[in-house]
Amino acid sequence: MTAAKFRPSKVILYFVLVLIALVCLIPFAWMISASLKLNKDVFAFPIQWIPQNPRFQNYGDIWEQIPLGKFIFNTTKITVIVTFLQLLTSSFAAYAFAKLRFKGKNVLFISYVCTIAVPWQAYMVPQFIMMRNTFHLNDTHLAIICLQAFSAFGVFLMRQFYMDVPDELCEAARIDGMNEYQIWAKIMLPLSKPALATLTIFTFVATWNDFLGPLIYLTTTEKKTIQIGLRMFISQYSSEYGLIFAASVVVLIPVLIVFLLLQKYFVQGIATSGLKG
Amino acid sequence: MTAAAVPVKKVSLKKRKILDNLTAYSFIAPNFIGFAVFTLVPIVMAVGLSFMEWNGSGVQSPKYIGLGNYAHLFRDGQFIEAFFNTIIYTAATVPFTMFLALLLAIVLNQKIFARSFFRTVSFFPYVASLVAVAAVWNALFSPTAGPVNQILMSLGVKNPPGWAADVHWAMVTLILFSIWKNVGYYMVMYLAGLQSINPELYEAASLDGANTVQKFFQITIPQLGHTTFLVMIMVTIQCFKVYDIVLMITNGGPGTKTQVLVFYIYNVAFNNWDLGYASAISMVLFVLVLVVTLVMFRRERTMSN
Numbered sequence: 001m002t003a004a005k006f007r008p009s010k011v012i013l014y015f016v017l018v019l020i021a022l023v024c025l026i027p028f029a030w031m032i033s034a035s036l037k038l039n040k041d042v043f044a045f046p047i048q049w050i051p052q053n054p055r056f057q058n059y060g061d062i063w064e065q066i067p068l069g070k071f072i073f074n075t076t077k078i079t080v081i082v083t084f085l086q087l088l089t090s091s092f093a094a095y096a097f098a099k100l101r102f103k104g105k106n107v108l109f110i111s112y113v114c115t116i117a118v119p120w121q122a123y124m125v126p127q128f129i130m131m132r133n134t135f136h137l138n139d140t141h142l143a144i145i146c147l148q149a150f151s152a153f154g155v156f157l158m159r160q161f162y163m164d165v166p167d168e169l170c171e172a173a174r175i176d177g178m179n180e181y182q183i184w185a186k187i188m189l190p191l192s193k194p195a196l197a198t199l200t201i202f203t204f205v206a207t208w209n210d211f212l213g214p215l216i217y218l219t220t221t222e223k224k225t226i227q228i229g230l231r232m233f234i235s236q237y238s239s240e241y242g243l244i245f246a247a248s249v250v251v252l253i254p255v256l257i258v259f260l261l262l263q264k265y266f267v268q269g270i271a272t273s274g275l276k277g
Numbered sequence: 278m279t280a281a282a283v284p285v286k287k288v289s290l291k292k293r294k295i296l297d298n299l300t301a302y303s304f305i306a307p308n309f310i311g312f313a314v315f316t317l318v319p320i321v322m323a324v325g326l327s328f329m330e331w332n333g334s335g336v337q338s339p340k341y342i343g344l345g346n347y348a349h350l351f352r353d354g355q356f357i358e359a360f361f362n363t364i365i366y367t368a369a370t371v372p373f374t375m376f377l378a379l380l381l382a383i384v385l386n387q388k389i390f391a392r393s394f395f396r397t398v399s400f401f402p403y404v405a406s407l408v409a410v411a412a413v414w415n416a417l418f419s420p421t422a423g424p425v426n427q428i429l430m431s432l433g434v435k436n437p438p439g440w441a442a443d444v445h446w447a448m449v450t451l452i453l454f455s456i457w458k459n460v461g462y463y464m465v466m467y468l469a470g471l472q473s474i475n476p477e478l479y480e481a482a483s484l485d486g487a488n489t490v491q492k493f494f495q496i497t498i499p500q501l502g503h504t505t506f507l508v509m510i511m512v513t514i515q516c517f518k519v520y521d522i523v524l525m526i527t528n529g530g531p532g533t534k535t536q537v538l539v540f541y542i543y544n545v546a547f548n549n550w551d552l553g554y555a556s557a558i559s560m561v562l563f564v565l566v567l568v569v570t571l572v573m574f575r576r577e578r579t580m581s582n
Contacts, residue, residue, distance in 0.1 A: 013387060027402075027410060030416075043416075043424070043427075045424065092305075093304055093309060096305045100300070100301040100304065108309065118320055119562060121518045121520060121562060125546040125556060126552075146311065150312040152312060155308055180304070205404055209406050212543075227407070230412075231408050234408070241416065245413070248409035252406055256404065
């Protein structure tokens with residue numbers, strides 16, 4: 001861009017951009033800054049963005065005050081299992097819906113599509129009662145896994161993607177003597193990497209950040225997930241600001257890493273789920 | 278010979294068809310069984326429970342009371358308040374979120390310096406853990422010591438609002454937070470919509486002498502029709518089922534000033550153990566979502582015809 005092309009509209013544009021960036025980032029900057037302060041300095045005004053004597057020990061103390069390691073382990077365990085099950089069962093079912101002909105296909109698919117519009121909050125109560133009374137799964141991680149791992153959304157997303165894969169590819173493989181399971185494993189899965197990445201990121205973020213599910217199901221402290229644990233910590237130590245924000249920063253990091261690594265797919269995923277929805 | 282061969286072939290064809298069906302079912306079964314047990318069954322149970330009275334214990338069985346729960350809805354002041362709070366929250370959040378998401382998408386679709394950085398940044402609040410950012414938000418907007426009110430006071434505002442603790446401002450605080458947290462997601466949807474517009478449309482308009490404003494209203498807005506419709510549905514549904522934001526920012530207060538439907542469902546179900554009544558409120562939530570979805574789908578259809 002040359003100086004001759006300078007236009008006042010560009011100035012406004014960049015002014016808006018900087019404003020957006022500030023509004024989005026300031027809370028995070030303040031959080032990091034507060035996590036390195038003593039309680040009495042957190043609300044000092046004017047705001048001291050870079051603490052004079054940063055208290056890195058806040059980041060050490062939180063691990064002793066609450067079982068943060070245990071919470072992170074629980075959440076990681078649940079998130080990894082849910083994401084794995086979601087990817088496997090969704091892509092498996094989606095293959096049948098996209099590429100196979102069978103009896104009852106439409107009825108089954110419609111039953112998936114219809115439930116996408118039913119908010120989970122509308123059936124969370126009977127779901128909990130069923131888990132508790134019939135399966136005796138209350139206060140277990142298995143309950144959280146069961147209710148997160150088989151979403152209609154995953155099947156829908158993968159099916160949309162498989163529909164765009166040409167049928168001739170499957171036909172050719174069948175003629176070569178592959179059975180359907182081999183076609184799924186050797187042709188469809190490798191082709192659907194972008195869709196799998198999208199579903200991974202959606203499931204990962206949703207499960208990692210889920211609050212209401214674990215809140216209803218998990219009552220024992222050692223079994224709690226990071227979100228519930230952090231919330232518990234915040235209500236117990238409501239004035240320990242330095243510690244609260246140090247713990248918050250720790251909780252944010254894993255999701256931000258996953259997001260930054262896979263953000264290309266995330267954006268693509270929202271785009272495809274929106275445009276084809 | 279031929280007469281004997283035909284039935285044999287028929288049987289094998291039939292067998293093949295059954296085998297094909299079984300193969301397909303084996304693909305669907307792992308997901309569908311989980312989906313049926315943990316989603317479909319509870320949905321049916323929710324409908325059934327809304328006609329019952331039950332505290333959920335294994336000892337006492339549910340008692341059928343017909344429309345009793347639904348009749349109670351109309352006499353329950355807390356439900357009516359929660360219902361209207363949900364409507365107010367949705368009515369305010371949806372237009373602002375949509376407008377800002379579109380504005381953000383247009384700005385971030387320009388040829389600008391460090392574009393992917395700005396896109397990533399505007400998406401941060403959406404992926405960040407709600408518990409963590411709500412804690413920061415509560416501190417920033419704390420009525421007495423919070424930096425926001427400190428700044429307002431240093432700018433000469435004598436009585437800055439009490440935000441989440443203030444009867445008049447609690448709902449506003451909730452709405453502001455909700456917009457800030459979620460706008461990035463819908464921005465990305467708009468961005469995808471903008472990028473799918475055929476650039477030739479703009480070139481042709483330029484040749485016809487259209488200016489930027491004309492191009493925006495004559496091309497961008499109409500071409501984004503489908504995206505706008507989807508964003509509207511998604512924001513609306515997301516607003517109807519809000520719970521955790523309310524819990525963390527206002528806890529339904531002050532009093533019950535910001536209690537919303539799901540918040541009330543949770544209390545009725547898991548604090549009062551009145552499961553039948555909680556299911557009846559759930560049905561209201563479900564119908565609300567259903568009506569909005571159907572109305573918008575019909576509008577979308579008539580508009581595209």
